[in-house]
Amino acid sequence: MPLPALERLSTYIRCLRQLEEEGTASVSSQDMERHTGVTAAQFRKDLSYFGEFGKRGIGYRVTELRERIARLLNIDEEQQVLLVGAGHLGSALIAYPGWHFYRFRIAAVFDKDPDKIGAAIRNHVVLDMERLEEIAASVGARIGILAVPAWDAQGVADRLVAAGIVGLINFAPTKLRLPPQVSVREVCFICELAILSHLVHHQPEKG
Amino acid sequence: MPLPALERLSTYIRCLRQLEEEGTASVSSQDMERHTGVTAAQFRKDLSYFGEFGKRGIGYRVTELRERIARLLNIDEEQQVLLVGAGHLGSALIAYPGWHFYRFRIAAVFDKDPDKIGAAIRNHVVLDMERLEEIAASVGARIGILAVPAWDAQGVADRLVAAGIVGLINFAPTKLRLPPQVSVREVCFICELAILSHLVHHQPEKG
Secondary structure (H helix, E strand, C coil): CCHHHHHHHHHHHHHHHHHHHCCCCEECHHHHHHHHCCCHHHHHHHHHHHCCCCECCCEEEHHHHHHHHHHHCCCCCCEEEEEECCCHHHHHHHCCCCCCCCCEEEEEEEECCCCCCCCEECCEEEEEHHHHHHHHHHHCCCEEEECCCHHHHHHHHHHHHHCCCCEEEECCCCCCCCCCCCEEEECCHHHHHHHHHHHHHHCCCCC | CCHHHHHHHHHHHHHHHHHHHCCCCEECHHHHHHHHCCCHHHHHHHHHHHCCCCECCCEEEHHHHHHHHHHHCCCCCCEEEEEECCCHHHHHHHCCCCCCCCCEEEEEEEECCCCCCCCEECCEEEEEHHHHHHHHHHHCCCEEEECCCHHHHHHHHHHHHHCCCCEEEECCCCCCCCCCCCEEEECCHHHHHHHHHHHHHHCCCCC
Protein backbone atom coordinates (compact mmCIF):
# COMPACT_ATOMS: atom_id res chain seq x y z
CA MET A 1 0.00 0.00 0.00
CA PRO A 2 1.40 3.44 -0.85
CA LEU A 3 2.55 5.57 2.08
CA PRO A 4 0.09 8.46 1.51
CA ALA A 5 -2.79 5.95 1.68
CA LEU A 6 -1.38 4.53 4.91
CA GLU A 7 -1.15 8.03 6.35
CA ARG A 8 -4.78 8.72 5.43
CA LEU A 9 -5.88 5.40 7.00
CA SER A 10 -4.18 6.41 10.24
CA THR A 11 -6.15 9.68 10.11
CA TYR A 12 -9.42 7.84 9.46
CA ILE A 13 -8.94 5.48 12.38
CA ARG A 14 -8.23 8.33 14.76
CA CYS A 15 -11.39 10.04 13.58
CA LEU A 16 -13.46 6.85 13.82
CA ARG A 17 -12.24 6.32 17.37
CA GLN A 18 -13.40 9.82 18.27
CA LEU A 19 -16.81 9.17 16.63
CA GLU A 20 -17.13 5.87 18.54
CA GLU A 21 -16.40 7.62 21.81
CA GLU A 22 -19.06 10.19 21.00
CA GLY A 23 -21.54 7.36 20.39
CA THR A 24 -21.88 7.82 16.62
CA ALA A 25 -22.98 4.55 14.97
CA SER A 26 -22.65 5.35 11.27
CA VAL A 27 -20.83 7.84 9.13
CA SER A 28 -21.01 8.95 5.50
CA SER A 29 -18.02 9.72 3.29
CA GLN A 30 -19.17 13.37 3.41
CA ASP A 31 -19.04 13.29 7.22
CA MET A 32 -15.53 11.88 7.01
CA GLU A 33 -14.51 14.68 4.65
CA ARG A 34 -15.78 17.24 7.15
CA HIS A 35 -13.95 15.57 10.04
CA THR A 36 -10.62 14.71 8.40
CA GLY A 37 -10.23 17.13 5.49
CA VAL A 38 -9.73 14.21 3.09
CA THR A 39 -12.25 14.40 0.25
CA ALA A 40 -15.21 11.99 0.22
CA ALA A 41 -14.04 10.66 -3.17
CA GLN A 42 -10.54 9.93 -1.84
CA PHE A 43 -12.02 8.27 1.24
CA ARG A 44 -14.20 5.94 -0.85
CA LYS A 45 -11.20 5.17 -3.07
CA ASP A 46 -9.04 4.29 -0.06
CA LEU A 47 -11.70 1.92 1.22
CA SER A 48 -11.49 0.01 -2.05
CA TYR A 49 -8.33 -1.59 -0.56
CA PHE A 50 -10.61 -3.89 1.36
CA GLY A 51 -13.73 -3.89 -0.80
CA GLU A 52 -16.55 -1.38 -0.49
CA PHE A 53 -19.02 -2.08 2.29
CA GLY A 54 -20.88 1.17 2.84
CA LYS A 55 -24.60 1.29 2.00
CA ARG A 56 -25.91 4.09 -0.18
CA GLY A 57 -27.86 6.54 1.94
CA ILE A 58 -26.83 4.82 5.19
CA GLY A 59 -23.07 5.11 5.11
CA TYR A 60 -20.52 3.10 7.02
CA ARG A 61 -20.88 1.47 10.41
CA VAL A 62 -18.26 3.22 12.53
CA THR A 63 -17.15 0.21 14.59
CA GLU A 64 -16.94 -2.15 11.64
CA LEU A 65 -14.95 0.35 9.59
CA ARG A 66 -12.62 1.03 12.51
CA GLU A 67 -12.02 -2.71 13.00
CA ARG A 68 -11.29 -3.26 9.33
CA ILE A 69 -8.79 -0.41 9.16
CA ALA A 70 -7.17 -1.68 12.38
CA ARG A 71 -6.67 -5.10 10.75
CA LEU A 72 -5.19 -3.47 7.66
CA LEU A 73 -2.75 -1.46 9.78
CA ASN A 74 -1.93 -4.59 11.81
CA ILE A 75 -2.95 -2.92 15.05
CA ASP A 76 -5.53 -5.58 15.87
CA GLU A 77 -3.12 -7.66 17.99
CA GLU A 78 -1.05 -6.57 20.97
CA GLN A 79 2.46 -5.41 20.08
CA GLN A 80 5.37 -4.84 22.44
CA VAL A 81 7.22 -1.55 22.13
CA LEU A 82 10.53 -0.50 23.68
CA LEU A 83 10.87 3.13 24.72
CA VAL A 84 14.34 4.62 25.11
CA GLY A 85 14.54 7.95 26.94
CA ALA A 86 12.77 8.68 30.23
CA GLY A 87 13.02 12.47 30.13
CA HIS A 88 10.12 14.85 29.57
CA LEU A 89 9.34 13.49 26.11
CA GLY A 90 9.48 9.87 27.26
CA SER A 91 7.23 10.73 30.21
CA ALA A 92 4.76 12.49 27.91
CA LEU A 93 4.68 9.42 25.65
CA ILE A 94 4.03 7.09 28.60
CA ALA A 95 1.11 9.31 29.61
CA TYR A 96 -0.30 9.29 26.06
CA PRO A 97 -3.87 8.01 26.23
CA GLY A 98 -4.01 6.01 22.97
CA TRP A 99 -1.70 3.06 23.65
CA HIS A 100 -4.34 0.58 24.70
CA PHE A 101 -6.82 1.47 21.98
CA TYR A 102 -4.16 0.84 19.34
CA ARG A 103 -3.08 -2.31 21.19
CA PHE A 104 0.49 -1.18 21.68
CA ARG A 105 2.09 -2.01 25.00
CA ILE A 106 5.21 -0.35 26.40
CA ALA A 107 7.20 -3.46 27.32
CA ALA A 108 10.08 -1.51 28.87
CA VAL A 109 11.45 2.00 29.34
CA PHE A 110 15.21 2.57 29.27
CA ASP A 111 17.57 5.40 30.15
CA LYS A 112 21.29 5.66 30.81
CA ASP A 113 20.97 8.45 33.40
CA PRO A 114 21.63 6.94 36.88
CA ASP A 115 19.20 9.52 38.35
CA LYS A 116 16.38 8.13 36.22
CA ILE A 117 17.14 4.40 36.42
CA GLY A 118 14.93 2.73 39.01
CA ALA A 119 12.44 5.60 39.13
CA ALA A 120 8.78 4.86 38.36
CA ILE A 121 6.92 6.74 35.63
CA ARG A 122 3.31 5.72 35.99
CA ASN A 123 3.50 1.91 36.10
CA HIS A 124 6.91 1.66 34.43
CA VAL A 125 10.18 1.35 36.28
CA VAL A 126 12.97 2.90 34.22
CA LEU A 127 15.59 0.27 33.33
CA ASP A 128 19.31 0.69 32.74
CA MET A 129 20.24 0.86 29.05
CA GLU A 130 22.68 -1.95 29.83
CA ARG A 131 19.70 -4.30 29.90
CA LEU A 132 18.38 -3.30 26.46
CA GLU A 133 19.55 -6.39 24.56
CA GLU A 134 18.44 -8.83 27.26
CA ILE A 135 14.93 -7.35 27.56
CA ALA A 136 14.47 -6.91 23.81
CA ALA A 137 15.18 -10.61 23.32
CA SER A 138 12.90 -11.73 26.15
CA VAL A 139 9.83 -9.71 25.10
CA GLY A 140 10.36 -10.15 21.34
CA ALA A 141 9.74 -6.47 20.63
CA ARG A 142 9.96 -5.38 17.01
CA ILE A 143 9.19 -1.67 17.46
CA GLY A 144 11.28 0.91 19.30
CA ILE A 145 10.80 4.57 20.13
CA LEU A 146 13.74 6.98 20.35
CA ALA A 147 13.06 9.79 22.81
CA VAL A 148 16.72 10.62 23.37
CA PRO A 149 18.80 13.69 22.47
CA ALA A 150 20.06 14.00 18.89
CA TRP A 151 23.67 13.19 19.79
CA ASP A 152 22.60 9.87 21.32
CA ALA A 153 20.07 8.80 18.70
CA GLN A 154 22.30 6.99 16.20
CA GLY A 155 24.06 4.91 18.84
CA VAL A 156 20.81 3.88 20.51
CA ALA A 157 19.21 3.12 17.14
CA ASP A 158 22.13 0.86 16.20
CA ARG A 159 21.74 -1.06 19.45
CA LEU A 160 17.97 -1.41 18.99
CA VAL A 161 18.42 -2.74 15.46
CA ALA A 162 21.11 -5.19 16.60
CA ALA A 163 18.62 -6.34 19.26
CA GLY A 164 15.97 -7.21 16.66
CA ILE A 165 14.00 -3.99 16.34
CA VAL A 166 12.77 -3.53 12.76
CA GLY A 167 10.62 -0.40 13.16
CA LEU A 168 11.59 2.88 14.81
CA ILE A 169 9.84 6.11 15.71
CA ASN A 170 12.51 8.80 15.87
CA PHE A 171 11.78 11.99 17.83
CA ALA A 172 15.41 13.12 17.80
CA PRO A 173 16.11 15.94 15.33
CA THR A 174 18.71 13.97 13.43
CA LYS A 175 18.69 11.77 10.36
CA LEU A 176 19.47 8.14 11.22
CA ARG A 177 21.58 5.91 9.00
CA LEU A 178 20.04 2.45 9.25
CA PRO A 179 19.89 -0.79 7.24
CA PRO A 180 17.25 -0.66 4.48
CA GLN A 181 15.10 -3.36 6.09
CA VAL A 182 14.43 -1.11 9.11
CA SER A 183 11.37 1.15 8.81
CA VAL A 184 11.67 4.58 10.39
CA ARG A 185 9.04 7.24 10.99
CA GLU A 186 10.45 10.62 11.92
CA VAL A 187 8.45 12.89 14.19
CA CYS A 188 10.05 16.24 13.46
CA PHE A 189 8.41 18.91 15.54
CA ILE A 190 10.52 21.76 14.19
CA CYS A 191 9.81 20.62 10.60
CA GLU A 192 6.11 21.02 11.35
CA LEU A 193 6.74 24.52 12.68
CA ALA A 194 8.70 25.41 9.52
CA ILE A 195 5.88 24.13 7.30
CA LEU A 196 3.36 26.05 9.38
CA SER A 197 5.45 29.20 9.06
CA HIS A 198 5.16 29.03 5.28
CA LEU A 199 1.43 28.28 5.39
CA VAL A 200 0.77 31.19 7.76
CA HIS A 201 2.65 33.60 5.52
CA HIS A 202 0.81 32.50 2.40
CA GLN A 203 -2.71 31.99 3.65
CA PRO A 204 -5.40 34.23 2.19
CA GLU A 205 -6.29 37.27 4.31
CA LYS A 206 -9.40 36.93 6.44
CA GLY A 207 -12.50 38.39 4.87
CA MET B 1 3.55 25.53 -3.20
CA PRO B 2 2.08 22.04 -2.80
CA LEU B 3 2.21 20.54 0.70
CA PRO B 4 4.36 17.50 -0.22
CA ALA B 5 7.01 19.89 -1.63
CA LEU B 6 6.87 21.93 1.58
CA GLU B 7 7.32 18.78 3.63
CA ARG B 8 10.36 17.81 1.56
CA LEU B 9 11.85 21.31 1.95
CA SER B 10 11.55 21.00 5.72
CA THR B 11 13.43 17.69 5.48
CA TYR B 12 16.14 19.26 3.31
CA ILE B 13 16.72 22.14 5.69
CA ARG B 14 17.05 19.81 8.66
CA CYS B 15 19.59 17.77 6.72
CA LEU B 16 21.49 20.89 5.56
CA ARG B 17 21.68 22.12 9.14
CA GLN B 18 23.22 18.80 10.17
CA LEU B 19 25.73 19.01 7.28
CA GLU B 20 26.63 22.58 8.27
CA GLU B 21 27.24 21.50 11.84
CA GLU B 22 29.49 18.72 10.59
CA GLY B 23 31.45 21.32 8.58
CA THR B 24 30.37 20.15 5.11
CA ALA B 25 30.65 23.00 2.59
CA SER B 26 28.98 21.54 -0.50
CA VAL B 27 26.57 18.75 -1.28
CA SER B 28 25.40 16.99 -4.44
CA SER B 29 21.85 15.94 -5.19
CA GLN B 30 23.09 12.34 -4.85
CA ASP B 31 24.40 13.12 -1.34
CA MET B 32 21.02 14.61 -0.47
CA GLU B 33 19.29 11.45 -1.72
CA ARG B 34 21.50 9.36 0.55
CA HIS B 35 20.83 11.60 3.56
CA THR B 36 17.10 12.27 3.16
CA GLY B 37 15.73 9.36 1.13
CA VAL B 38 14.25 11.80 -1.41
CA THR B 39 15.53 11.00 -4.91
CA ALA B 40 18.16 13.26 -6.49
CA ALA B 41 15.77 13.97 -9.38
CA GLN B 42 13.00 15.07 -6.99
CA PHE B 43 15.47 17.21 -5.05
CA ARG B 44 16.60 19.04 -8.20
CA LYS B 45 12.98 19.48 -9.24
CA ASP B 46 12.05 20.98 -5.86
CA LEU B 47 14.92 23.47 -6.13
CA SER B 48 13.44 24.73 -9.39
CA TYR B 49 11.01 26.67 -7.14
CA PHE B 50 13.76 29.24 -6.67
CA GLY B 51 15.83 28.71 -9.80
CA GLU B 52 18.65 26.21 -10.12
CA PHE B 53 21.97 27.32 -8.64
CA GLY B 54 24.02 24.16 -8.24
CA LYS B 55 27.13 23.75 -10.39
CA ARG B 56 27.61 20.56 -12.35
CA GLY B 57 30.32 18.47 -10.72
CA ILE B 58 30.53 20.78 -7.69
CA GLY B 59 27.03 20.62 -6.28
CA TYR B 60 25.30 23.06 -3.96
CA ARG B 61 26.87 25.26 -1.32
CA VAL B 62 25.30 24.03 1.90
CA THR B 63 24.95 27.41 3.64
CA GLU B 64 23.55 29.18 0.58
CA LEU B 65 21.03 26.42 -0.05
CA ARG B 66 20.01 26.38 3.62
CA GLU B 67 19.48 30.17 3.58
CA ARG B 68 17.40 30.05 0.41
CA ILE B 69 15.14 27.32 1.73
CA ALA B 70 14.81 29.23 5.01
CA ARG B 71 13.60 32.29 3.09
CA LEU B 72 11.14 30.18 1.14
CA LEU B 73 9.75 28.68 4.36
CA ASN B 74 9.63 32.16 5.94
CA ILE B 75 11.86 31.09 8.80
CA ASP B 76 14.48 33.78 8.07
CA GLU B 77 12.97 36.29 10.52
CA GLU B 78 12.20 35.87 14.20
CA GLN B 79 8.67 34.66 14.92
CA GLN B 80 6.87 34.68 18.26
CA VAL B 81 5.17 31.45 19.29
CA LEU B 82 2.73 30.83 22.16
CA LEU B 83 2.94 27.47 23.91
CA VAL B 84 -0.07 26.21 25.84
CA GLY B 85 0.56 23.30 28.19
CA ALA B 86 3.46 23.13 30.64
CA GLY B 87 3.34 19.40 31.36
CA HIS B 88 5.90 16.85 30.23
CA LEU B 89 5.27 17.52 26.53
CA GLY B 90 5.45 21.29 26.94
CA SER B 91 8.65 20.91 28.94
CA ALA B 92 10.15 18.66 26.26
CA LEU B 93 9.26 21.25 23.60
CA ILE B 94 10.88 24.07 25.58
CA ALA B 95 14.04 21.96 25.80
CA TYR B 96 14.01 21.27 22.06
CA PRO B 97 17.33 22.42 20.63
CA GLY B 98 16.16 23.76 17.25
CA TRP B 99 14.16 26.88 18.19
CA HIS B 100 16.90 29.42 17.67
CA PHE B 101 18.22 27.94 14.45
CA TYR B 102 14.75 28.16 12.93
CA ARG B 103 14.31 31.65 14.41
CA PHE B 104 11.23 30.75 16.42
CA ARG B 105 10.99 32.25 19.88
CA ILE B 106 8.69 31.01 22.64
CA ALA B 107 7.07 34.29 23.64
CA ALA B 108 5.08 32.79 26.51
CA VAL B 109 4.10 29.47 28.10
CA PHE B 110 0.62 29.04 29.56
CA ASP B 111 -1.12 26.52 31.77
CA LYS B 112 -4.31 26.52 33.82
CA ASP B 113 -2.95 24.26 36.57
CA PRO B 114 -2.29 26.41 39.70
CA ASP B 115 0.60 24.06 40.60
CA LYS B 116 2.35 24.92 37.34
CA ILE B 117 1.59 28.66 37.12
CA GLY B 118 4.56 30.70 38.31
CA ALA B 119 7.02 27.81 38.03
CA ALA B 120 10.07 28.27 35.79
CA ILE B 121 10.84 25.84 32.97
CA ARG B 122 14.30 26.76 31.75
CA ASN B 123 14.01 30.53 31.20
CA HIS B 124 10.21 30.58 30.93
CA VAL B 125 7.86 31.36 33.79
CA VAL B 126 4.56 29.56 33.25
CA LEU B 127 1.71 32.06 32.94
CA ASP B 128 -1.94 31.69 33.89
CA MET B 129 -4.20 30.85 30.93
CA GLU B 130 -6.26 33.86 32.03
CA ARG B 131 -3.55 36.08 30.53
CA LEU B 132 -3.58 34.40 27.10
CA GLU B 133 -5.49 37.13 25.22
CA GLU B 134 -3.54 39.98 26.80
CA ILE B 135 -0.13 38.44 26.06
CA ALA B 136 -1.10 37.29 22.55
CA ALA B 137 -2.09 40.85 21.67
CA SER B 138 1.05 42.40 23.17
CA VAL B 139 3.56 40.11 21.44
CA GLY B 140 1.67 39.87 18.16
CA ALA B 141 2.10 36.10 17.97
CA ARG B 142 0.57 34.35 14.97
CA ILE B 143 1.60 30.77 15.79
CA GLY B 144 0.44 28.66 18.72
CA ILE B 145 1.33 25.20 19.98
CA LEU B 146 -1.21 22.99 21.72
CA ALA B 147 0.44 20.67 24.23
CA VAL B 148 -2.70 20.08 26.28
CA PRO B 149 -4.87 16.98 26.83
CA ALA B 150 -7.35 16.07 24.11
CA TRP B 151 -10.39 17.16 26.13
CA ASP B 152 -8.94 20.67 26.50
CA ALA B 153 -7.63 21.14 22.98
CA GLN B 154 -10.72 22.52 21.20
CA GLY B 155 -11.42 25.14 23.87
CA VAL B 156 -7.82 26.33 23.97
CA ALA B 157 -7.63 26.38 20.15
CA ASP B 158 -10.77 28.53 19.99
CA ARG B 159 -9.25 31.01 22.43
CA LEU B 160 -5.96 31.14 20.53
CA VAL B 161 -7.76 31.79 17.25
CA ALA B 162 -9.89 34.51 18.83
CA ALA B 163 -6.63 36.04 20.10
CA GLY B 164 -5.21 36.32 16.57
CA ILE B 165 -3.37 33.02 16.14
CA VAL B 166 -3.57 31.85 12.50
CA GLY B 167 -1.32 28.78 12.66
CA LEU B 168 -1.47 25.89 15.14
CA ILE B 169 0.62 22.83 15.90
CA ASN B 170 -1.69 20.32 17.55
CA PHE B 171 -0.18 17.53 19.64
CA ALA B 172 -3.50 16.55 21.20
CA PRO B 173 -4.98 13.35 19.76
CA THR B 174 -8.18 15.04 18.64
CA LYS B 175 -9.38 16.60 15.43
CA LEU B 176 -9.93 20.35 15.83
CA ARG B 177 -12.79 22.21 14.20
CA LEU B 178 -11.41 25.60 13.19
CA PRO B 179 -12.16 28.39 10.70
CA PRO B 180 -10.73 27.66 7.21
CA GLN B 181 -8.23 30.53 7.38
CA VAL B 182 -6.40 28.85 10.28
CA SER B 183 -3.61 26.46 9.28
CA VAL B 184 -3.15 23.41 11.47
CA ARG B 185 -0.39 20.81 11.52
CA GLU B 186 -1.21 17.73 13.52
CA VAL B 187 1.57 15.84 15.25
CA CYS B 188 -0.06 12.49 15.82
CA PHE B 189 2.34 10.19 17.58
CA ILE B 190 0.00 7.21 17.69
CA CYS B 191 -0.75 7.63 13.96
CA GLU B 192 2.97 7.24 13.30
CA LEU B 193 3.01 4.08 15.41
CA ALA B 194 0.04 2.69 13.46
CA ILE B 195 1.76 3.41 10.13
CA LEU B 196 4.96 1.84 11.43
CA SER B 197 3.01 -1.23 12.52
CA HIS B 198 1.86 -1.79 8.95
CA LEU B 199 5.33 -1.17 7.51
CA VAL B 200 6.94 -3.61 9.95
CA HIS B 201 4.44 -6.33 9.09
CA HIS B 202 4.92 -5.90 5.38
CA GLN B 203 8.63 -5.32 5.05
CA PRO B 204 10.65 -7.87 3.12
CA GLU B 205 12.36 -10.49 5.28
CA LYS B 206 16.03 -9.86 6.00
CA GLY B 207 18.38 -11.71 3.67
